[in-house]
Amino acid sequence: MSKNDIFNDVSRETFERLETYVDLLVRWNSKINLVSKTTIPQVWERHLTDSAQLFSLSSTFTSWVDMGSGGGFPGLVIAIYAAEFCSEGHVTLIESDQRKCAFLRTVGRETGVDVTVISERIESVPPQNADVISARALTSLDGLLEFSVRHMDPNGTALFLKGARWNLELEEAKRLWRFRYEAHQSKTDPEAVILEVGGIERVQ
Numbered sequence: 001m002s003k004n005d006i007f008n009d010v011s012r013e014t015f016e017r018l019e020t021y022v023d024l025l026v027r028w029n030s031k032i033n034l035v036s037k038t039t040i041p042q043v044w045e046r047h048l049t050d051s052a053q054l055f056s057l058s059s060t061f062t063s064w065v066d067m068g069s070g071g072g073f074p075g076l077v078i079a080i081y082a083a084e085f086c087s088e089g090h091v092t093l094i095e096s097d098q099r100k101c102a103f104l105r106t107v108g109r110e111t112g113v114d115v116t117v118i119s120e121r122i123e124s125v126p127p128q129n130a131d132v133i134s135a136r137a138l139t140s141l142d143g144l145l146e147f148s149v150r151h152m153d154p155n156g157t158a159l160f161l162k163g164a165r166w167n168l169e170l171e172e173a174k175r176l177w178r179f180r181y182e183a184h185q186s187k188t189d190p191e192a193v194i195l196e197v198g199g200i201e202r203v204q
């Protein structure tokens with residue numbers, strides 16, 4: 001399937017922004033490791049589709065915080081979608097690596113999409129009170145819940161892209177945290193899910 005078929009639900013402007021992002025990613029990836037080089041030939045399926053599927057789960061928001069953004073997945077894709085479909089929504093990317101932050105700011109500038117990039121460690125950033133939190137390939141579910149209670153509004157939603165071990169991580173996290181969750185089947189990997197999590201409280 002071509003990238004035009006996959007992204008046939010967005011405007012020409014959004015599609016061009018995604019193309020600008022991919023062009024920059026490919027260029028910068030030869031100098032700094034933003035995504036595994038082996039995934040570049042499937043960048044639209046592996047990274048853009050994987051990220052865009054989160055937007056459909058929470059397409060109306062005020063403040064979305066993506067933690068450990070790296071090369072911008074899923075946060076930058078969310079910001080590009082929000083520019084078309086959720087103009088009142090603002091996206092913040094938290095990433096501790098300065099060079100990756102320079103890349104994230106460059107993509108924001110070149111696509112004309114307003115994003116805030118915070119180049120600090122997640123645990124040191126002042127609480128963000130976000131209504132949506134996201135993360136991909138950052139840490140265990142337990143670690144993600146710890147970060148989320150710091151940065152998420154108590155009524156907010158967290159969306160975590162999780163691979164084949166998600167069930168095991170869920171059982172481990174239940175020992176330390178109370179939360180409600182729903183596992184949505186990933187569109188890009190039959191073994192992966194998007195865990196939609198809310199009502200997070202530490203077990204006393």
Ligand SMILES: C[S@@+](CC[C@H](N)C(=O)[O-])C[C@H]1O[C@@H](n2cnc3c(N)ncnc32)[C@H](O)[C@@H]1O
Binds near residue numbers: 034072074123136138
């Ligand atoms: C494996 S990469 C995943 C990047 C991106 N989310 C993706 O899926 O392509 C994890 C990223 O999180 C960042 N990171 C790890 N721990 C962090 C922390 N405590 N605070 C901020 N960034 C962190 C790393 O610098 C790295 O760029």
